[in-house]
Amino acid sequence: MDIDGIRAMFPALAQSVHGKPLVYFDNAATSQRPECVVEKWESLVRGSNANIHRAVHKLAVDATEEYESTRDAVREYINAASREEIIFTSGTTASINLVAFSYGESFVSEGDEIIVTEAEHHSNIVPWQMLCQRKGAVLKVLGVDDGGHLKTEDLESLLTERTKLVAVTQISNVLGIKNPVKHIVNICHSAGCPVLVDGAQGIVHEKVDVRDLDCDFYAFSGHKLYAATGTGVLYGKKEWLEKMVPYQGGGEMIATVRFSGTTYAPLPEKFEAGTQNINSIPTLKPAIEFAKSLQDNEIREYRKRVFDFLYGALTSNPRVHLYGVPRGTEDKVSLFSFSVDGAHHEDLALILDKLGVAVRSGQMCAEPLMDRFGVTGMLRASLAPYNTLEEAEYFIKSLEKALGMLI
Amino acid sequence: MISLEEAKKAVVDDFSMYDEWLDKYEYLIDLGKNLDSYPEEEKTEDKLIKGCQSRVWLNSKVEEGKVFFQADSDAIITKGIISLLIGVYSGRTPEEIAGDDFGFINEIGLKENLSPTRANGLVSMIETIKALAAENCK
Numbered sequence: 206m207d208i209d210g211i212r213a214m215f216p217a218l219a220q221s222v223h224g225k226p227l228v229y230f231d232n233a234a235t236s237q238r239p240e241c242v243v244e245k246w247e248s249l250v251r252g253s254n255a256n257i258h259r260a261v262h263k264l265a266v267d268a269t270e271e272y273e274s275t276r277d278a279v280r281e282y283i284n285a286a287s288r289e290e291i292i293f294t295s296g297t298t299a300s301i302n303l304v305a306f307s308y309g310e311s312f313v314s315e316g317d318e319i320i321v322t323e324a325e326h327h328s329n330i331v332p333w334q335m336l337c338q339r340k341g342a343v344l345k346v347l348g349v350d351d352g353g354h355l356k357t358e359d360l361e362s363l364l365t366e367r368t369k370l371v372a373v374t375q376i377s378n379v380l381g382i383k384n385p386v387k388h389i390v391n392i393c394h395s396a397g398c399p400v401l402v403d404g405a406q407g408i409v410h411e412k413v414d415v416r417d418l419d420c421d422f423y424a425f426s427g428h429k430l431y432a433a434t435g436t437g438v439l440y441g442k443k444e445w446l447e448k449m450v451p452y453q454g455g456g457e458m459i460a461t462v463r464f465s466g467t468t469y470a471p472l473p474e475k476f477e478a479g480t481q482n483i484n485s486i487p488t489l490k491p492a493i494e495f496a497k498s499l500q501d502n503e504i505r506e507y508r509k510r511v512f513d514f515l516y517g518a519l520t521s522n523p524r525v526h527l528y529g530v531p532r533g534t535e536d537k538v539s540l541f542s543f544s545v546d547g548a549h550h551e552d553l554a555l556i557l558d559k560l561g562v563a564v565r566s567g568q569m570c571a572e573p574l575m576d577r578f579g580v581t582g583m584l585r586a587s588l589a590p591y592n593t594l595e596e597a598e599y600f601i602k603s604l605e606k607a608l609g610m611l612i
Numbered sequence: 613m614i615s616l617e618e619a620k621k622a623v624v625d626d627f628s629m630y631d632e633w634l635d636k637y638e639y640l641i642d643l644g645k646n647l648d649s650y651p652e653e654e655k656t657e658d659k660l661i662k663g664c665q666s667r668v669w670l671n672s673k674v675e676e677g678k679v680f681f682q683a684d685s686d687a688i689i690t691k692g693i694i695s696l697l698i699g700v701y702s703g704r705t706p707e708e709i710a711g712d713d714f715g716f717i718n719e720i721g722l723k724e725n726l727s728p729t730r731a732n733g734l735v736s737m738i739e740t741i742k743a744l745a746a747e748n749c750k
Contacts, residue, residue, distance in 0.1 A: 223633065549687035551666045552641075556689075559633045567665055581667065581686065610634070610641060611688060 206498060208507060211591045214239040214495070218591060225561025228596045228603075233378050233406060233540055233587030234565055235428045241491035246433050249484045257483050258457065258474075271487040276473070278490045282497075283423065284414040285440050289472035292439040292446070293486050297405040298328040300424035300439035301372070303476060304401055305332035307449040308370065308422075315341035318368045322347040322355055323577050324377040324384070327570045329403040333372060342369070349577065353380035353529035357389060364396040371400045375407025379571045379583065380529030381540030383411070390419050399445065405429060409589075410538040412500065415440050432492035433485035439476070446472050453478040499590045508590055511597050512539045515586070518601045519543060524608070528578055539588035542569070548611045550584040556607040562600055616708055619700045620716040627720040640692030647695040650684035661740050664733030666690045670698075672744040678703050679745050693722065694737055701741055709745035714738050 212218050217237045220227050229237060249271060255264035257272050276291045285291055294300045313319070319333045323346055337344045345363055348356045355373070364371075371393045375386050386407075390400045399421035404413060408425040415423050422445070427436030441449075451458055451469055455478035460468040469475045499505075516537075519525050524546040531537035544550060554566035565585040568575050575582060586600060614622070630636045654671045661668040666687035673680050681698035685691040700716075701709050722734060 549666060551687045552689045556634065556637060559637065582665075610638060 206501060206504065208504075208591070208593055211499075211504070212593075214241070215591055216240060216243075222561050222563075223559050225559075228562045228592075228600055230586040230588060230592065230596075230600060231563045231565050232409075232589040232592075233429070233585065235434065236409070236431050236589050237591070238433065238488075239431055239491070239495050241495060242431055242433065242488045245488045245491050246484060249487060254484065256480055268483055271490075272481070272483055275487045275489050278493055279438055282413075282493045283408075283438075283440060284416050286416060287443060290440055290443050290446065292441065292473050292476045293481055294424075294437035294439050295435050295482065296426040296428070296437035297403060297424045298332075298437075300422075300437050301329055301401065301403065302332045303439055303452045304370075304422050304424070304441070304449075305336045307452045307476070308445065309336040309340060311449045313340045313342050313369045316367060317342045318345055318365060319343070320345045320347055320360075320363055320368060320371045322373050322384075323349045323573055324353070324355060324380055324382075325372070325374055325571070325573075326378050326403065326405065327572070328405075329372050329374060329401075330573065343367075346573075347371075347373075349380070349574075352532065353377070353382050354532065355384050355389075357385060357392070360389065360392050361396070364393065364398055366397070368396065368398045371398055372403065373400065374403040374405070375413075376410055376538060376540075377529065377571070377574070378406050378540075379542045379569050379574050379585070381406075381538045381542070381587075382529045382531070383407075383536045383538065386420065387418050394419065406538070406540070409496075421445055427485070427489050427492060430489075430492050431495055433482075433488040435482045436485050436489055438489075443472065446476070451475055451478070455479045457481075504590055507594075508539065508588075511588060511592060511594050512537075514594060515539065515541060515588075515597050515601070518597075524548075528583060539592075540585065541587075542583040542585040544580050544583050545608065548608055550582045552611055553584050553604070553607050556610060557600075557603055560603040560606065562603050564600075613703060616700070616704055616712065623696060623700060624716055624719050637689055640689050640696070642692070643695040643699075644685070644688040644691035647684070647691055648682065650682050654682070655684065661733070661736050663736035664690065666733075668694055668733065668737065670694065670737070670740050670744070674706070674748050677705060679706055679709060679748060681741065681744070690733065693734060697737060697741060701745075706745040706748035707750070710742055710749055712742075714742075 215237045253264055253267040255268045257269040276288050279291050280288045321330055321333055333344055347360055350356055373389055376383055386402050393400045401422035402420045404423050404425040409429050421442050423440040425438050428434040457474050458470050458478040460470050519527055519541055525543050527543045550566040554564055557564055567582045655669050659669040659671050661670055666685055668685040668690055671682045681702045683694040683698050
């Protein structure tokens with residue numbers, strides 16, 4: 206499959222905005238959806254719309270089969286040991302909140318500690334702050350260095366016997382640096398502490414193997430991985446999930462309900478209260494198939510060329526400050542957050558928009574990281590495999606044009 | 613001084629000269645660059661307008677029954693927009709400002725052509741100007 210073939214699968218890419226061909230460089234916020242995902246969603250809504258698990262009629266059986274076979278597809282894709290370890294949620298945020306509540310209720314008490322990093326998205330900070338507030342626990346922070354790399358060497362001294370969990374992102378949505386999560390898991394496990402990995406960006410750029418990483422929890426969203434919005438996954442090791450109290454109560458998650466007391470369903474239903482996003486969760490199947498097809502060497506080489514061009518163009522401009530500077534050739538993904546001397550990120554984004562270029566500006570849900578680098582916001586270009594070298598060149602030209610207007 | 617209606621019409625006329633949004637941005641950038649300097653000591657938290665993606669400070673004083681505005685922003689297009697607003701409303705009576713509908717903003721298409729977060733910022737700017745005027749109405 207070549208780049209034209211990939212682009213042809215995404216109808217949204219062919220449009221013009223403000224009279225200019227769309228250059229969509231906001232993929233870290235959400236990706237576009239390929240035709241196969243749209244078709245799956247449409248066929249479920251039109252043809253197989255029924256609530257899952259309980260009813261015996263044909264539509265319910267079809268819908269249940271679609272939903273549960275998605276669980277198998279996700280299990281296989283991230284190499285989880287069993288399907289009971291795959292919980293469907295509405296997204297990464299919901300997955301992390303689930304752990305913060307259920308693990309927190311079961312294992313965290315006053316004076317215990319949770320460690321997050323300075324590179325986290327608010328979604329991997331705030332749920333832990335809320336947990337700490339609820340329990341009287343302490344939130345500790347692992348810093349990043351000037352290049353945007355985690356100060357992993359400080360982790361051992363941060364870990365104590367009161368540390369109950371370490372929450373770390375695989376790839377920061379601002380820095381684009383691939384964090385050494387396997388190494389981090391090793392360090393934490395040596396100290397007897399479990400690890401949650403925020404895989405919102407990681408699942409898009411890495412071939413994830415949760416058993417190889419040996420992480421205890423792994424959270425991601427479907428919508429950044431080409432699936433429908435409102436789809437998320439929480440992987441959790443069975444030994445933890447079984448010991449955790451349910452997050453929400455309601456339908457599906459119960460075994461028996463009596464006013465004298467209720468017993469809960471086994472995994473994974475224990476954590477899937479209420480009607481799930483049954484029309485959208487199955488779009489993860491074609492999305493995963495599409496993501497698999499991108500492992501192709503030719504596509505990887507092309508993506509590397511686009512990366513090299515953008516990295517070279519941005520770092521050769523003395524006005525540009527790039528946040529998240531790679532140390533090697535393989536430790537940064539095509540996600541470039543930067544600021545420009547003399548030009549505000551919001552002005553740049555507004556002008557780029559009128560030139561057809563969609564980029565993100567602002568704090569990117571990572572205020573602590575903005576403070577760390579002493580900026581009020583950044584501009585971010587985040588690419589997907591359907592983005593071309595020509596688009597990257599046009600983006601750089603447009604950026605120069607915008608700078609010409611502003612400076 | 614020209615009347616409020618004339619001032620608004622002048623802005624609408626200026627904007628209608630440009631077909632392209634980039635030209636309109638150039639115009640706003642120029643306005644922003646030429647805005648009178650804002651005192652550093654007035655860049656305080658209470659002068660910040662809430663709801664803008666960039667930081668916008670708005671200060672007002674009343675002299676001889678007229679409200680005068682000063683403003684600044686760290687983003688130049690936003691600074692151009694606030695400059696445009698205070699260019700129209702500064703030096704008018706509180707009643708005139710608080711009683712105006714600010715409808716000319718819709719005529720120049722500013723709201724639709726800014727991102728929703730920015731449109732919110734624009735709405736916040738207008739509301740703050742109105743509120744500062746209303747404080748001084750008799």
